[in-house]
Amino acid sequence: MTKVKRFISIASSAVLLVTMLSACGSGNTDNGTESTDGEASAKLPKISLFQSKVEIADQLETMTEKYKEETGNEIDVWGSAGDNYLTQLQAKLNAGEGPTIFGVQTGAETEKFKSYYYDMSNESYAKNIAPNMEVKIDGKLVGVPTGVEGFGLVYNKKLVDPAKITDLASFRTFLQDMKAKDINGFSLSQEAYFLIGHIINTPFALQQDPVQFVEQLNKGEVKMADTKEFKEFAEYMEAIRELASNPLETTYDSQMGDFATGKTAIVHQGNWSYGMLADYDDIEVGMMPFPLSGNQKLAVDIPAIWVINNKANAEEIKAANAFFEWLYNSESGKNIIVNEFKFIPAMTNIETSSLDPLSQAVSEATNSGNTIPWALTYFPQGIIVNDLAPVTQQFFLTPSMTGEQYLQKLDEVWAKAPK
Amino acid sequence: MKAIKNRGWYALFTLPLLLIFSTVVLIPFAIGIWYSFISWDGIPANPKVFVGFDNYVQIFQDDRFLKSAWLTIKFTFFALIIVNVLGLALSLLVTSKLRTSNLARTLFFMPNLIGGLILGYIWKFIFTDVFKYVGQNAGIDNVFFNWLLNPEYALYAIVVVFAWQMAGYTMIIYIAGIQGIPDDLMEAAKVDGANAWHKLTKIVFPLLMPSFTICLFLTLSGAFKIFDVNLSLTGGGPINSTEMFAMNIFNEIFGYSRYGIGQAKAIIFFVLVAAVTLVQVYITKKKEVQM
Amino acid sequence: MKTTSKWILEALLVLFALLFLSPIYIMLVNSFKTRSELYENALALPSSITFEYYSEAMDKMNFLTAFGNSLFVTLVSLVFIVVLAAMTAWMLVRTDNKLSQIIFMVLVSTMLIPFQTLMMPLMQVMGWIGDTLRIPMLNTHGGLIFMNIGFHASMAVFLYHGFIKSVPVALEEAATLDGCTKFGVFWRIVFPMLKTITITIAILDVIMMWNDYLLPSLTLSDKSLRTIPLSTFYFFGEFTIVWNLAMAGLTLSIIPVVIFYFVAQKHIIKGVAEGAVK
Numbered sequence: 001m002t003k004v005k006r007f008i009s010i011a012s013s014a015v016l017l018v019t020m021l022s023a024c025g026s027g028n029t030d031n032g033t034e035s036t037d038g039e040a041s042a043k044l045p046k047i048s049l050f051q052s053k054v055e056i057a058d059q060l061e062t063m064t065e066k067y068k069e070e071t072g073n074e075i076d077v078w079g080s081a082g083d084n085y086l087t088q089l090q091a092k093l094n095a096g097e098g099p100t101i102f103g104v105q106t107g108a109e110t111e112k113f114k115s116y117y118y119d120m121s122n123e124s125y126a127k128n129i130a131p132n133m134e135v136k137i138d139g140k141l142v143g144v145p146t147g148v149e150g151f152g153l154v155y156n157k158k159l160v161d162p163a164k165i166t167d168l169a170s171f172r173t174f175l176q177d178m179k180a181k182d183i184n185g186f187s188l189s190q191e192a193y194f195l196i197g198h199i200i201n202t203p204f205a206l207q208q209d210p211v212q213f214v215e216q217l218n219k220g221e222v223k224m225a226d227t228k229e230f231k232e233f234a235e236y237m238e239a240i241r242e243l244a245s246n247p248l249e250t251t252y253d254s255q256m257g258d259f260a261t262g263k264t265a266i267v268h269q270g271n272w273s274y275g276m277l278a279d280y281d282d283i284e285v286g287m288m289p290f291p292l293s294g295n296q297k298l299a300v301d302i303p304a305i306w307v308i309n310n311k312a313n314a315e316e317i318k319a320a321n322a323f324f325e326w327l328y329n330s331e332s333g334k335n336i337i338v339n340e341f342k343f344i345p346a347m348t349n350i351e352t353s354s355l356d357p358l359s360q361a362v363s364e365a366t367n368s369g370n371t372i373p374w375a376l377t378y379f380p381q382g383i384i385v386n387d388l389a390p391v392t393q394q395f396f397l398t399p400s401m402t403g404e405q406y407l408q409k410l411d412e413v414w415a416k417a418p419k
Numbered sequence: 420m421k422a423i424k425n426r427g428w429y430a431l432f433t434l435p436l437l438l439i440f441s442t443v444v445l446i447p448f449a450i451g452i453w454y455s456f457i458s459w460d461g462i463p464a465n466p467k468v469f470v471g472f473d474n475y476v477q478i479f480q481d482d483r484f485l486k487s488a489w490l491t492i493k494f495t496f497f498a499l500i501i502v503n504v505l506g507l508a509l510s511l512l513v514t515s516k517l518r519t520s521n522l523a524r525t526l527f528f529m530p531n532l533i534g535g536l537i538l539g540y541i542w543k544f545i546f547t548d549v550f551k552y553v554g555q556n557a558g559i560d561n562v563f564f565n566w567l568l569n570p571e572y573a574l575y576a577i578v579v580v581f582a583w584q585m586a587g588y589t590m591i592i593y594i595a596g597i598q599g600i601p602d603d604l605m606e607a608a609k610v611d612g613a614n615a616w617h618k619l620t621k622i623v624f625p626l627l628m629p630s631f632t633i634c635l636f637l638t639l640s641g642a643f644k645i646f647d648v649n650l651s652l653t654g655g656g657p658i659n660s661t662e663m664f665a666m667n668i669f670n671e672i673f674g675y676s677r678y679g680i681g682q683a684k685a686i687i688f689f690v691l692v693a694a695v696t697l698v699q700v701y702i703t704k705k706k707e708v709q710m
Numbered sequence: 711m712k713t714t715s716k717w718i719l720e721a722l723l724v725l726f727a728l729l730f731l732s733p734i735y736i737m738l739v740n741s742f743k744t745r746s747e748l749y750e751n752a753l754a755l756p757s758s759i760t761f762e763y764y765s766e767a768m769d770k771m772n773f774l775t776a777f778g779n780s781l782f783v784t785l786v787s788l789v790f791i792v793v794l795a796a797m798t799a800w801m802l803v804r805t806d807n808k809l810s811q812i813i814f815m816v817l818v819s820t821m822l823i824p825f826q827t828l829m830m831p832l833m834q835v836m837g838w839i840g841d842t843l844r845i846p847m848l849n850t851h852g853g854l855i856f857m858n859i860g861f862h863a864s865m866a867v868f869l870y871h872g873f874i875k876s877v878p879v880a881l882e883e884a885a886t887l888d889g890c891t892k893f894g895v896f897w898r899i900v901f902p903m904l905k906t907i908t909i910t911i912a913i914l915d916v917i918m919m920w921n922d923y924l925l926p927s928l929t930l931s932d933k934s935l936r937t938i939p940l941s942t943f944y945f946f947g948e949f950t951i952v953w954n955l956a957m958a959g960l961t962l963s964i965i966p967v968v969i970f971y972f973v974a975q976k977h978i979i980k981g982v983a984e985g986a987v988k
Contacts, residue, residue, distance in 0.1 A: 081946035091928040095837030115464035257749030279745035382674030393657040432801040436794040443860025447831035526727035532964040534921035595910040629872030685827035
């Protein structure tokens, strides 16, 4: 209704303008400004929530309805296509129209937006964040983890016995066996993170102090080509190039399609990929660690946190806190996290019940502490997409490039990349 | 007295548009120039440090940027020729009195209705599935293979998609030009016994000069600024072989978070491109015939 | 002899046109497939035609609201662009002095600026206008329309500039002698003669604005304001696309433009025919 009115008002002012000018008079444009709605009294102000996971966009809508129903407060969920999120967030912050609550990936991205975080240290919902899952900057708790995610070798139980793949030699044997059966043993895919970002995490995470190692690498104090885990990693990559299908010809879609139909035995993926199997016939899957240098742990970490924008006004911050209180401490909130978002919670007060097999594996690893961190979140911004992926493409397209040359090239672009 | 009145009319006719245009384009662009002298990560709350010409100095040591600038020029060259030859040919075809021209006109224009991003995703299917299929089954796999995986061919893949999209676009403008050619002129030529080729080169082309100006310019600017198709079709790969200019800037600003350097790149390229295209507009404008 | 060559030409034209449509074909067939079917063969015809994805896409996109928003934004922007650009271009052509040349060159050269480099400062300026002048530019359709005008005006001026030259100056002079003001001359004489190019501009601008994702995504936040491209975001994840819904949504969103184009192009031909009769 208001739209119709607005249309009429704008259209008529346009017509008016033209006729006024036609009559040879002079005219002034005057855009009618709209009046704002009157404020409701007791209710908390409407807040906005902005995040990048398109997969839960629907569920977030359900959540806001539920939240409104139970508390009377409103949340506006903004939408963004996956790869456009940061652009939009940055643009909106620049216009001074930032969201009240927004999501950032852990690591370098969290660092980038750090001047915007409200200090949650004293909020009651923050008390239940699992140990080691707190994201702090300068001693202040800056966000609540959305959940935990993990990746590793996702395998088809019919084709793979995880006990038989324990090192490089057995990995090669496995690939050969599969190849003989006309099955692709192992698959990466062409998207930068799935091509190199995730798989290269393992040699980083196996260092004594991964974060420190990244820093040393930035300063040029260490080299991947001189580090044991990386040398072995390069041999794995050689084996993949030699014995498995070319990842550059594979998209995430076709990778999961091949996997679901039994044409691929193992994919290097995370628990999020389970959703891609939904349209196919049932398949029994599991997740095992990437056995580099005897590694027996899945890479599990907090992918992202939700933060409250400290540039919002006090009332809005209050409303945002009230929302988190509801989401993390009320029964319906907790229920939404587990059953709607299907997140593996990083909170001690939320029970998980019916997880899919991949999330189950991640959850078990978390509970037993059998995990390695996501060192990749501490990489310099943009380096995976802009530098590491192109070198890896070159590696897969140039059969004559040795693993050693590959590492040298990675070192080279790492040294050059902006930090 | 009359001069003042005329000036008043001039202002009345042009000011409303110029005002809006300035707010939306010119002022932001000026601010953008200012940012090219500043070191900043693009986050408003974070510090901005004035660094003078440092950003510009850095650019000229950036091989990747220079390479991407060269790629863009190469791409633009091919795109410009193919798009305009195709667009012109199509427009001549659909304005000749063929039974199917109306239908064809719509069909040729349809590609434009799909936005660049999705278009890239759809074409990815064609290059990966259709090309491979044709290559394997027709035995001509030296032409039909997945172009997107070959650093030499990936750029031409983008040229193909861009041409496919833009040809219909320029076609529309050429049609508008052709429709504007008075029929009596053509009749007169016919009476004088001019053959088709003569009619084309002696009458149609000179009178189409405004359309040429416009189409050349639009293709130039479209090709120089190409981003959507670049992103969705190749993402700049393989091995950075198709990272064109807009994408390079985008990666600088949003990938590496080096806002100032990204802006400086944009300014440099703008100056270059503006020089080239304005010369083009100047030359073709001169050739336009006043009625 | 002549007829056979004509027939060959005719057949070629249709064949070529169909080849041109191949991506549209991919779009259509995949709007009926499940993920596994698409994976099996992206090019094959769907095993069954069900409109379930269409209704799901419509539902998720909140199609009617989004359609209304897109229509409103596109049409209002278009009216302003056409009116303002035609007036400006006419003045620039008819007043041939240094100032006109400079204005024209500035307008034209700014078309070469990649949007990515303008968007941050643009958002700052718009935020500033909202804060200081109290005119809400962000998160309103009015603001988006304003920006649409600014971004598309230069191309429209450029197009008009080329075609206004074909309007005989003598006609305008005669009208001026009859006592018409500049405004009268422009609206009664010049503008009607620009019909063909006006429709061409309308077609080009409508398509650009209808499909635009980036600018609306930066300026509109509220769900109720979303245009069609914005409301398809649900289908585009970071690494994968929900193909059936995305293609169904896409098909739905281009139908109105196809109709618009079909109607508009008839007017191009008619407009010229009328001109010829006179």
